[in-house]
Structure formats: C-alpha cells, structure tokens
Amino acid sequence: MTTTHITNPLADIQQSKTVLIIFASTLVSVMGVSLISPALPTIQAAWDISASQASLLISAFTLPGVVLTPFVGLVSDRIGRKQVLVPSLFLFGVSGVLIVFVDEFVTILGLRVMQGIAGSAIMSLTVTLLGDLFSGDRRSRLIGLNAAILAVGAAGFPPLGGVLALLSWTVPFVCFALSIVIAVIGSAILPEIEHGADSSGLSYVINAVRAVPTWRVLGLYVSFFGIFVILYGAQLTIVPFILDDLYGLSSGMIGLLLGLPAVTMGLTSSQSSRLLHHLSPPRLIALGFVTYGVGMTVVSLTHSLVVLAGALFLFGIGQGFSEPITDTALNALTPDSFRGGIMSIRTSVLQFGTTIGPPMFVGMASFVGNTTTLLITGIAAVILGVSGIGMLTLCKDRDGHSLRADEYRHR
Numbered sequence: 001m002t003t004t005h006i007t008n009p010l011a012d013i014q015q016s017k018t019v020l021i022i023f024a025s026t027l028v029s030v031m032g033v034s035l036i037s038p039a040l041p042t043i044q045a046a047w048d049i050s051a052s053q054a055s056l057l058i059s060a061f062t063l064p065g066v067v068l069t070p071f072v073g074l075v076s077d078r079i080g081r082k083q084v085l086v087p088s089l090f091l092f093g094v095s096g097v098l099i100v101f102v103d104e105f106v107t108i109l110g111l112r113v114m115q116g117i118a119g120s121a122i123m124s125l126t127v128t129l130l131g132d133l134f135s136g137d138r139r140s141r142l143i144g145l146n147a148a149i150l151a152v153g154a155a156g157f158p159p160l161g162g163v164l165a166l167l168s169w170t171v172p173f174v175c176f177a178l179s180i181v182i183a184v185i186g187s188a189i190l191p192e193i194e195h196g197a198d199s200s201g202l203s204y205v206i207n208a209v210r211a212v213p214t215w216r217v218l219g220l221y222v223s224f225f226g227i228f229v230i231l232y233g234a235q236l237t238i239v240p241f242i243l244d245d246l247y248g249l250s251s252g253m254i255g256l257l258l259g260l261p262a263v264t265m266g267l268t269s270s271q272s273s274r275l276l277h278h279l280s281p282p283r284l285i286a287l288g289f290v291t292y293g294v295g296m297t298v299v300s301l302t303h304s305l306v307v308l309a310g311a312l313f314l315f316g317i318g319q320g321f322s323e324p325i326t327d328t329a330l331n332a333l334t335p336d337s338f339r340g341g342i343m344s345i346r347t348s349v350l351q352f353g354t355t356i357g358p359p360m361f362v363g364m365a366s367f368v369g370n371t372t373t374l375l376i377t378g379i380a381a382v383i384l385g386v387s388g389i390g391m392l393t394l395c396k397d398r399d400g401h402s403l404r405a406d407e408y409r410h411r
Contacts, residue, residue, distance in 0.1 A: 018133070019142065021186045022126050023149050025089060028179045029122040030153035032061050032092075032115060034280055038162035045167045047105055060112040065120025065351045072121040073128070073344025077337060081132065082190045084340075085125045089183035092118035096176025115176075124347035128339050131331030133191070135286030137273045140328040144272030147324035151269065151316070155262030158255060164313030166178055213333055217342065220330045223285050224346055225353040227322050228382075233357030235261065236314055241370045248306055254294050260309060268320025272328065275321070281329035286388035293381030300375035 036057060044054040076084040095115040102108050130142050164171040236258065243254045268275075275284055295314030300307050327346075334342045365373040 017189045018191060021182065021189050022129055023146060024182050025085065025122050025186070026126045026146050026149050028089070028092065028176070028182060029119050029126070030150055031096075031157055031179075032119040032176060033058055033139030034154050034157035035161040035164075035172050035175060036061075037262045038158050039165035039169055042165040042169045053105070057112055058108055059355070060109045061116035062118065062351050062355050064113050064116045065123075066348050066355065067119040068117050068170060069124055069344045069351070070304050070341060071344075072117075073124060073340040073342070073347075076125060076128065076340035076344075080192065081102065081125050081129050082186070082192060082339065084121060084185050085129070085190065086116040086187045088125070089179050091115070092122060093181075094185065095175045096173050099173045100170040113177065119352060120347055121344075123350075124344045125340070127327050127331070127346075128343040129190075131334065131339050132149060132336065137276075139331060140276050140324075141270075141273035143327045143331070144269040144324040147272075147320070147327070148266035151262040151265040151319075155259040156377065157171070158259075162255075216333055217330065219282070220285075220326050220333075221346065221349045223322060223326050224349045226289070226381075227319065227326070228350050228353030229357040229360065230292060230296075231319065231357070232354045233361035234307040237358040238361050238370050238374055239299060239312075241365070242299065242374070243308075245370065246303075247308075257309060260312040261319065264313045264316030265323075266316075267318045268317050269324045272320075272324045275325070276328070279333075281325045283389060284325045285322045285329075286369040286385045288318045288320070288325070289381045289385030289388070290318075291321060291384075291385075292318030293378045293385060295373050296378030296381065298378075300371045300378060313383065315374060338362060 002138035013187050027091065030165055040051075040054045041058065043049075043057065047054075072084060072088075092115055093141055095111045096117065099108050126146065127143065130139060130146060161172045164175070205405060239253050240258065243249045243257060249257070279287070291314050295311045298314070299308055302311065330343065331339065332348055361373060361377075364376075367377070
C-alpha cells in the first residue's frame with residue numbers, strides 16, 4: 001500500500017476537513033446505542049412490548065458487528081477505506097431514518113441489524129484512517145482526540161436521546177440523518193489511498209499473521225476486551241444499581257454521575273501523545289487497569305457520595321490511559337496493507353466485550369451482590385495491572401533493551 005501521510009492537518013484547509021470528517025463519523029457511530037438507550041421505555045410503551053423485547057433494539061445493533069466487521073476490514077484493505085466508509089455512513093443514516101416510517105417491530109429489528117453492521121464499519125474505519133494518514137506523535141494525538149470525541153458522545157447523547165424521546169419515540173431516529181450528510185460531504189473530501197493487499201481469504205489471514213508481531217497484537221486485543229467488559233459491565237451496569245440501591249438517587253442524578261468519567265477520559269485521551277513520551281503503550285495500558293481497579297474498589301467500599309464521585313473520575317482516567325493508547329499501539333504495529341483487517345478485528349473484540357459485559361456482571365452480582373462484584377473486579381484489575389507493569393519491567397526486547405515508548409511513537 002502507498003500511504004498518504006498528512007503532515008500538518010491544522011495548517012491546510014483540505015487536510016483539516018479530512019480530520020473533521022473522520023471525527024464526525026466517530027461521533028455519529030456512537031449514536032447507535034447511546035442515543036437510543038434512553039428512549040427504550042418510550043419505545044416499549046409506544047409498541048406495547050416487554051422490556052426484553054425493547055432491549056433487542058440494542059442487541060440487534062451490537063451483535064452483527066462482532067461477526068461481520070472483520071470482513072469489512074478485509075474489503076477495505078482491498079478496495080480502499082473511502083469506498084467502504086462512505087457507503088457505510090449512508091447505510092447507517094438511511095436504515096436509522098427508515099425506522100420512523102416502519103409499522104412492524106420485526107422490520108425495525110432488521111433495520112437495526114443493518115445499521116449495526118454499518119456502525120461497526122464506521123467505528124473501525126475511522127481509527128484505521130487515522131493510522132493510514134498519520135504517523136508518530138501526530139497519529140497518537142489524533143487517535144487520543146478521536147477517543148475524547150467518542151467519550152463526549154457517550155456522555156452527551158443519552159440525555160439528548162431522553163429529551164428527544166419525550167417528544168416522540170421516533171425523534172431520536174431522525175437524528176441519524178446526520179450520517180447521510182457526512183457521507184455526502186465525505187465522498188467529496190476524503191482522500192483516495194492506494195492499497196496493495198492482493199491476497200484474500202486464507203492467504204490474507206496467513207500473510208497478516210506473518211506481517212504483525214502476533215503476541216503483541218493478541219495482547220492488545222485482550223486489553224480491548226477487558227476495557228470494554230469493565231466499561232459496560234461494571235461502570236454502565238453495576239454502578240447504576242449501586243447508586244439506586246444504596247443512595248436512592250433519581251435516574252437523572254444517576255445519569256449525571258455516570259457522565260463524570262467521560263470528562264476525565266476525554267482530558268486524559270487528548271494528552272495521549274504526551275504520555276507516550278514518558279511511558280510505552282503496554283505500561284500505560286497496565287496503569288490504566290490499575291487506575292480503573294482502584295476506582296472500582298473505592299466505589300464498592302465507600303459510603304460517601306462525594307468520594308464515589310471522585311472514584312468515578314478515576315474510571316475515566318483509567319479508560320483514557322488504556323483505550324486510545326491501545327489504538328495507537330495497534331496502528332503502529334500493523335503494516336498499511338493489513339491495517340483494515342487488523343483494526344476491524346479490534347472492533348469485533350470491542351463489541352464482543354460490550355455485549356457480554358452486562359450479563360456477565362449481572363450474573364455474578366446475582367450470587368454475591370453488586371458491591372462485592374465491583375470489589376472483586378476492582379482488586380482483580382489492580383492485580384492484573386500491577387502484574388503487567390512488573391512483567392514489562394523485567395522484559396527485554398531482542399536487543400536486550402527495555403521496552404521503549406518511542407518504539408511506538410515514531411512509527
């Protein structure tokens with residue numbers, strides 16, 4: 001693949017527009033779950049269905065991407081990112097808006113499946129494009145900003161979706177038309193990138209495995225899985241139950257507190273390139289698990305709402321250390337011609353963790369309780385992170401040197 005590296009995106013108007021399209025695509029991809037989740041009770045009442053049936057609107061969106069996203073990555077390696085991203089944005093918007101005009105719930109679920117496939121492709125290809133177009137500090141900085149934008153969407157869309165659902169259950173779905181606008185603008189602005197992946201099927205997989213440091217990449221996939229199992233299982237599922245059971249907070253206050261981690265996550269993510277000047281990605285990821293673990297442990301033990309709020313800020317710092325740094329490291333370790341496939345597997349792993357996190361934690365809590373579940377998970381995360389830091393301190397590369405931050409920053 002011949003990669004076009006953008007050297008100064010803020011100095012050139014065309015290059016800045018490219019970055020804005022990528023960021024806007026990331027933002028709309030977050031709508032798929034965070035904008036619709038608060039509307040589920042309204043949808044349940046409007047369609048006279050059970051809560052479990054209404055929740056299928058989320059499962060139908062998240063599950064297809066777990067299986068199908070790697071194939072999207074393979075196709076993007078062969079025909080180009082723009083040729084896949086623009087149609088995905090269009091499909092995401094059209095399938096979302098069409099739900100407004102549908103009169104059968106089964107058809108709505110089918111449209112959500114289509115939207116989920118497109119949303120997974122968008123989420124994967126935005127990070128892939130940043131890896132294609134940038135390198136070194138610039139890449140890590142923009143990936144960090146991309147993660148910060150994702151955090152802003154995750155924090156801001158739920159209250160917006162809740163307010164819009166007060167007007168009608170269909171109004172949140174109208175917002176997906178924004179993706180169509182981005183698709184049209186993106187088709188004119190996004191650059192064409194030549195690709196050199198001339199293999200497919202089994203040969204593509206074999207060549208990809210040979211081209212990447214397999215164990216490092218697998219380690220990053222495991223990190224992604226752990227990050228999103230904790231995020232969706234502990235932070236977004238168990239913590240709300242604790243806030244309700246132990247503190248008796250309203251849904252509005254619970255939503256406000258759950259938005260606190262997004263603040264520190266966004267701030268930490270935006271500084272990822274600076275962090276990489278001091279610590280290597282593996283150490284930062286391990287530190288992220290330690291920070292997350294401390295936050296969960298404090299939440300499980302405290303009886304003070306003020307202390308709990310402070311611990312939730314630690315959740316965001318932990319995610320800010322780990323999520324964008326993992327993306328940066330994965331991009332740095334991946335050859336250009338296989339980046340689409342490798343990054344799409346990352347998205348599948350991410351969505352798998354998102355999908356199984358809530359039932360895993362709820363199942364555990366049904367036996368030992370919510371606070372104990374959070375305490376056990378917090379201690380486990382601290383042990384995992386400390387062990388990782390210890391192992392990395394002892395590890396040497398093939399030349400006998402310690403793992404360095406600049407090994408990833410300058411690729």
